[in-house]
Amino acid sequence: MAEIQLKALAHSYIANPVGPDDYAIRQLDHIWHKGGAYALLGPSGCGKSTMLNIISGLVQPSEGEVLFDGKRVNELSPRDRNIAQVFQFPVIYDSMTVYENLAFPLKNNKVPAAKIKARVQEIAEVLEIEDKLHKKAKNLTADEKQKVSMGRGLVREDVSAILFDEPLTVIDPQLKWKLRRKLKQIHEQFDITMVYVTHDQLEASTFADKIAVMYDGQIVQFGSPTELFEAPNHTFVGYFIGSPGMNIVEVERCSGGVRFGSIVLPLEAWQLELLERIKSRNVKVGIRPEFIEISPVVSDETYAAEVLDIEDLGTYKIVTTQLGGQEMKVRQNEEFDATIGARIDLLFPKQWLLLYVDEFLVQEKQP
Amino acid sequence: MNKIPDNRAWWLVLPVFLLVAFSALIPLMTVVNYSVQDIFGPGQAYYVGTEWFKEVLADERLRDSLVRQFVFSGFVLLIQIPLGIGVALMMPRSGIKGSLCLILIAIPLLIPWNVVGTIWQIFARGDIGLFGWGINQLGIDYNYTGDTLDAWLTVLLMDVWHWTPLVALLCYSGLRAIPEAFYQAAEIDRASKWAVFRYIQLPRLKSVLIIAVLLRFMDSFMIYIEPFVLTGGGPGSSTTFLSQTLTTMAIGQFDLGRAAAFSLIYFLIVLLISWLFFTAITHADKEK
Numbered sequence: 001m002a003e004i005q006l007k008a009l010a011h012s013y014i015a016n017p018v019g020p021d022d023y024a025i026r027q028l029d030h031i032w033h034k035g036g037a038y039a040l041l042g043p044s045g046c047g048k049s050t051m052l053n054i055i056s057g058l059v060q061p062s063e064g065e066v067l068f069d070g071k072r073v074n075e076l077s078p079r080d081r082n083i084a085q086v087f088q089f090p091v092i093y094d095s096m097t098v099y100e101n102l103a104f105p106l107k108n109n110k111v112p113a114a115k116i117k118a119r120v121q122e123i124a125e126v127l128e129i130e131d132k133l134h135k136k137a138k139n140l141t142a143d144e145k146q147k148v149s150m151g152r153g154l155v156r157e158d159v160s161a162i163l164f165d166e167p168l169t170v171i172d173p174q175l176k177w178k179l180r181r182k183l184k185q186i187h188e189q190f191d192i193t194m195v196y197v198t199h200d201q202l203e204a205s206t207f208a209d210k211i212a213v214m215y216d217g218q219i220v221q222f223g224s225p226t227e228l229f230e231a232p233n234h235t236f237v238g239y240f241i242g243s244p245g246m247n248i249v250e251v252e253r254c255s256g257g258v259r260f261g262s263i264v265l266p267l268e269a270w271q272l273e274l275l276e277r278i279k280s281r282n283v284k285v286g287i288r289p290e291f292i293e294i295s296p297v298v299s300d301e302t303y304a305a306e307v308l309d310i311e312d313l314g315t316y317k318i319v320t321t322q323l324g325g326q327e328m329k330v331r332q333n334e335e336f337d338a339t340i341g342a343r344i345d346l347l348f349p350k351q352w353l354l355l356y357v358d359e360f361l362v363q364e365k366q367p
Numbered sequence: 368m369n370k371i372p373d374n375r376a377w378w379l380v381l382p383v384f385l386l387v388a389f390s391a392l393i394p395l396m397t398v399v400n401y402s403v404q405d406i407f408g409p410g411q412a413y414y415v416g417t418e419w420f421k422e423v424l425a426d427e428r429l430r431d432s433l434v435r436q437f438v439f440s441g442f443v444l445l446i447q448i449p450l451g452i453g454v455a456l457m458m459p460r461s462g463i464k465g466s467l468c469l470i471l472i473a474i475p476l477l478i479p480w481n482v483v484g485t486i487w488q489i490f491a492r493g494d495i496g497l498f499g500w501g502i503n504q505l506g507i508d509y510n511y512t513g514d515t516l517d518a519w520l521t522v523l524l525m526d527v528w529h530w531t532p533l534v535a536l537l538c539y540s541g542l543r544a545i546p547e548a549f550y551q552a553a554e555i556d557r558a559s560k561w562a563v564f565r566y567i568q569l570p571r572l573k574s575v576l577i578i579a580v581l582l583r584f585m586d587s588f589m590i591y592i593e594p595f596v597l598t599g600g601g602p603g604s605s606t607t608f609l610s611q612t613l614t615t616m617a618i619g620q621f622d623l624g625r626a627a628a629f630s631l632i633y634f635l636i637v638l639l640i641s642w643l644f645f646t647a648i649t650h651a652d653k654e655k
Contacts, residue, residue, distance in 0.1 A: 040476035091552040105556040
């Protein structure tokens with residue numbers, strides 16, 4: 001087990017990178033603490049697999065350092081870093097049985113035979129493949145193969161960390177949920193640092209205590225699922241986390257607040273003051289569909305919007321409205337009903353109306 | 368869908384039947400025809416039944432050459448298969464070096480058989496051949512035209528030089544087909560180089576190795592031109608392999624009946640052993 005620190009890390013697959021667009025990972029600093037369960041969340045191509053391969057040593061970073069417990073490991077191969085990694089698609093040694101597959105990493109580490117037997121049995125039970133132990137691995141189904149693949153990652157006790165690279169892609173949805181819980185249990189049981197790469201927010205939040213959201217080669221936010229939901233640090237986090245994502249509207253400054261279309265949103269004093277100091281014209285406001293209220297009465301704080309569409313998602317409804325030429329999604333419970341084209345009055349609670357400058361959240365300085 | 372029975376459909380099989388007939392059946396039946404007759408000249412053929420077969424099976428000369436043939440093919444497989452795998456493993460994985468290696472290695476395969484024989488016949492000569500001369504200069508008495516062991520070694524060396532590239536190329540293509548993820552997983556699992564070979568590369572080379580073994584067995588079992596040019600089957604008859612014995616019998620002595628019976632037995636041996644190889648290898652594959 002180890003604390004994994006990434007120091008001024010950057011990586012480019014091009015030999016002589018010029019601009020920031022040439023980098024798969026732009027310069028970042030990050031620490032994965034000892035014994036934590038982390039998720040690395042982001043869309044395809046954001047650099048999350050690259051980062052995982054840099055941690056495990058399969059890829060050499062072009063700049064910066066990787067530290068395990070404070071020691072530089074850049075030059076060490078994966079075998080010397082003593083790290084386990086589970087890949088997106090099952091990798092099994094098909095000439096071996098399931099048992100031999102699971103025992104393989106232990107055998108390579110010269111673990112005594114009795115210990116191997118006990119450990120393989122234990123992991124097979126956790127993954128519920130103990131009845132298949134003596135089957136040839138190549139005759140398994142894709143699900144089972146991936147379990148074996150995962151088992152090989154979990155079987156070693158002394159690893160610095162276990163890295164998962166979208167390990168449940170090939171697994172069918174029902175089993176997916178079960179295996180995710182299983183991984184969580186394994187984490188609680190063995191207390192190993194785990195980093196789990198995924199593009200599925202649900203997968204990330206069920207597995208991890210803390211989620212790092214990656215976008216365009218950078219970690220834009222690192223926090224608990226609640227933090228990511230309530231205070232997205234970057235417009236991308238707002239958009240990516242939550243279903244549907246945050247309503248994000250480009251706005252212009254005006255006296256007393258910001259404006260889009262004919263709509264003027266008043267801001268707090270500290271926000272206004274901050275906007276005055278900052279020159280950037282890239283100003284946005286964001287509010288989650290869950291936090292917008294529909295007011296039964298018209299007041300100074302409500303805004304008249306037109307209902308464009310209502311989606312019934314079973315336990316709740318997503319109402320798409322138009323306000324000041326912008327689409328605004330509102331989440332309502334099952335009882336809500338309105339006709340398309342009807343007028344409703346929206347209320348934006350102040351604490352949930354977030355201000356973004358240059359895509360990043362601006363927050364009030366804590367006194 | 369309703370099936371309409373119509374025997375005229377058999378006509379559709381005719382083209383294939385004709386093709387197979389001309390390419391295999393008719394020539395083969397001619398040989399079968401010869402093998403049961405004693406032919407003295409045009410119109411002077413007598414039916415002799417299985418007599419030729421009995422005689423051929425009892426023939427000392429043929430039996431010796433059959434043994435030689437098995438020993439030769441055995442050595443060919445024992446040397447060329449591991450060597451070919453080894454060469455393939457050492458070749459660069461990609462890039463200009465990889466392409467260059469491929470070309471260099473493939474060159475012997477492009478040389479006609481009789482030229483290969485001639486090259487080695489000169490190359491291994493003690494007086495003017497670089498190889499033979501070099502060996503003699505080292506103080507080792509080497510003379511492939513006079514010494515049985517030297518002749519054998521030279522024929523084997525020539526075959527290794529000529530055909531190991533085929534095994535290497537087959538294995539190289541097999542190795543390239545292994546996804547990178549397997550090597551990564553092995554690296555993560557801290558597998559040794561040997562374990563990577565034993566558990567990843569070798570199992571995934573299996574299908575190309577079956578082809579390599581079969582091809583090299585059949586080819587070496589039917590070898591003719593190269594030793595014929597190099598040693599002429601000598602010294603004595605020490606490097607006279609089956610096909611040369613057969614040719615001498617059929618064309619040299621014009622002993623058609625005996626040669627035909629022998630050809631059939633020869634053909635059956637190749638067929639039987641190839642079949643044995645194939646079933647043994649594919650059978651081991653199935654779950655117990």
